[in-house]
Amino acid sequence: MIRNISLIFSMLFLLIFQNILSDGLSIKSNIPKNAAPGSEFIVELTISKDDIKGFALLTQELPSGFTAEAINNNNASFTFIDQKVKFIWIELPTQTEFNISYKVKVDKTVTGKNEITGSFSYLVNSDKKVYPISSVSIDVAEEDLALNDEMEQDDDDEKEQEKEEVIVDKKIEAEVKCKRNINYKLNSEFVVEVIINKTEIGDFAKLQETLPEGFTATSIESNNAQFSFSNQIVKFVWMTLPEQNEFRVSYLVKKDPQSNGNNFLNGEFSYVEIDGETKKCIVSKELIDMPEEEQPVVAKIVVQEKKEEKKEPEIVKTAITETSNAKQKGIVYKVQIAAGHTLVKEVHFVEKYSIKEPIYTEMHEGWNKYTIGSFSEYDIAKKNCEATKSNEKIDTGPFITAYNQGKRITVQEALMISNQKWIK
Numbered sequence: 001m002i003r004n005i006s007l008i009f010s011m012l013f014l015l016i017f018q019n020i021l022s023d024g025l026s027i028k029s030n031i032p033k034n035a036a037p038g039s040e041f042i043v044e045l046t047i048s049k050d051d052i053k054g055f056a057l058l059t060q061e062l063p064s065g066f067t068a069e070a071i072n073n074n075n076a077s078f079t080f081i082d083q084k085v086k087f088i089w090i091e092l093p094t095q096t097e098f099n100i101s102y103k104v105k106v107d108k109t110v111t112g113k114n115e116i117t118g119s120f121s122y123l124v125n126s127d128k129k130v131y132p133i134s135s136v137s138i139d140v141a142e143e144d145l146a147l148n149d150e151m152e153q154d155d156d157d158e159k160e161q162e163k164e165e166v167i168v169d170k171k172i173e174a175e176v177k178c179k180r181n182i183n184y185k186l187n188s189e190f191v192v193e194v195i196i197n198k199t200e201i202g203d204f205a206k207l208q209e210t211l212p213e214g215f216t217a218t219s220i221e222s223n224n225a226q227f228s229f230s231n232q233i234v235k236f237v238w239m240t241l242p243e244q245n246e247f248r249v250s251y252l253v254k255k256d257p258q259s260n261g262n263n264f265l266n267g268e269f270s271y272v273e274i275d276g277e278t279k280k281c282i283v284s285k286e287l288i289d290m291p292e293e294e295q296p297v298v299a300k301i302v303v304q305e306k307k308e309e310k311k312e313p314e315i316v317k318t319a320i321t322e323t324s325n326a327k328q329k330g331i332v333y334k335v336q337i338a339a340g341h342t343l344v345k346e347v348h349f350v351e352k353y354s355i356k357e358p359i360y361t362e363m364h365e366g367w368n369k370y371t372i373g374s375f376s377e378y379d380i381a382k383k384n385c386e387a388t389k390s391n392e393k394i395d396t397g398p399f400i401t402a403y404n405q406g407k408r409i410t411v412q413e414a415l416m417i418s419n420q421k422w423i424k
C-alpha cells in the first residue's frame with residue numbers, strides 16, 4: 001500500500017516538474033492503438049503552447065512500413081523523409097491551442113507492435129527547448145492473431161533493439177569544420193562570412209559570434225536561420241539545418257568611430273549529433289584589422305567635390321536613381337560595390353574599377369550606397385556578383401542586395417517572398 005502511494009506521488013511530481021520545464025506547453029495525441037496490415041488511420045495532435053512564439057519543429061518517427069501525408073499542417077511546412085514526419089513553423093499560429101493532423105498508411109507486410117515517438121522543439125531567447133511527446137504503441141495484426149504470437153513478436157523487437165543500440169554505440173562521430181572570412185570595406189564597415197562544412201548531424205544548430213564593444217551587426221545571408229544580435233552576441237539559430245554539406249552565413253558589421261584599441265572576433269558552432277549529444281566547432285579567434293579611414297582616394301574625391309560645387313546638377317542622377325528604385329515592382333536583386341558618407345560621382349568607379357554598366361546610387365541608413373545590375377532572379381544576380389568579385393580592381397567586397405517594390409530588404413526575405421532558392 002505504502003509502495004503504491006509512493007509511486008503515485010512520484011508520478012504526480014514528474015507531471016508537475018514537466019509542466020514547469022515546458023513553459024506551459026502540452027501536446028495530446030489522438031492515435032489508434034490497433035490497425036490492420038494495408039489499412040489507413042489519422043494521427044491528430046492538439047498543441048497547447050501558452051505564449052510560445054516564433055520558430056518551432058514537431059517531429060514524429062514512424063515505424064518501418066508506415067508512410068505519411070499531411071491533412072492539416074496549420075501553416076507549417078510538412079515533410080516525410082526517412083520515416084520522420086516533420087512540421088516546421090517559421091512563426092507559430094497565434095492561437096494558444098491548435099491542431100495538426102496527417103494520414104498514415106500501413107504496408108500489407110507490417111505486423112506486430114509498432115511505436116510512434118516524437119518531440120516538439122522551440123526557441124526561448126534563441127535557446128532550444130525540447131518537449132517530448134508521449135510515445136504510442138500500435139498493434140498491427142489480423143483479427144485472429146494469437147496473444148502468444150504478440151508476446152514472441154515483443155521479444156524479437158527487444159532483441160532487434162539491442163542490436164541497433166550496439167550499432168549506434170559504434171557510430172563514427174560527425175566531422176564539422178568552421179571557417180571565417182572577413183571582407184573589409186570603407187567607412188568602418190566589414191562583412192563577416194562563416195563557412196560551415198558538415199557531415200550527417202542533427203537538425204538543430206547554433207552559430208554564435210562575439211563582437212567587441214562599439215560594434216553592431218545586421219544579417220546579410222542567414223541561410224534559413226533565425227538571426228539575432230544582442231549584448232554584442234551574433235546568433236544564427238537553425239531548427240532544421242540546410243541539406244548541403246557546405247553552407248555559408250554572413251553579416252555586416254559597423255564600428256563606432258569612437259571605438260579604439262585591438263579588437264577581436266571569436267565564435268563557435270554548436271550542433272546536435274544524431275544520437276542527441278551536443279558538440280561544438282570553435283571558429284578561430286581573429287584580430288579585427290580595420291583599414292585606415294583616411295585613404296588617398298577619398299581625399300582626392302573630397303577635393304574634386306569642392307572644386308566642382310557649381311556643377312551640382314550633375315549629381316541630380318542620385319535623386320533620379322532613387323525615384324526609379326521606388327518605381328520598381330516586385331523583387332529585384334543588385335550587386336553592391338561600395339558605400340560611404342561622401343557622395344561620389346560615377347566617373348570615380350568607371351576610372352578606378354573599369355565599370356562600364358550603369359551605377360545606381362541610393363541613400364540608405366545614412367550611407368550613400370552604390371550598386372550595379374538589376375535582376376529578378378537570385379541565381380543570375382549570384383553569377384553577376386561572382387563575376388564582379390573576379391575583377392581584381394574591385395577590392396571592396398561586392399555582395400548581393402535585395403529590394404521589394406523599391407524598398408531595401410534582406411536577401412533571405414526576398415528569397416522567401418519570391419519563393420526562390422538560395423545558391424551557395
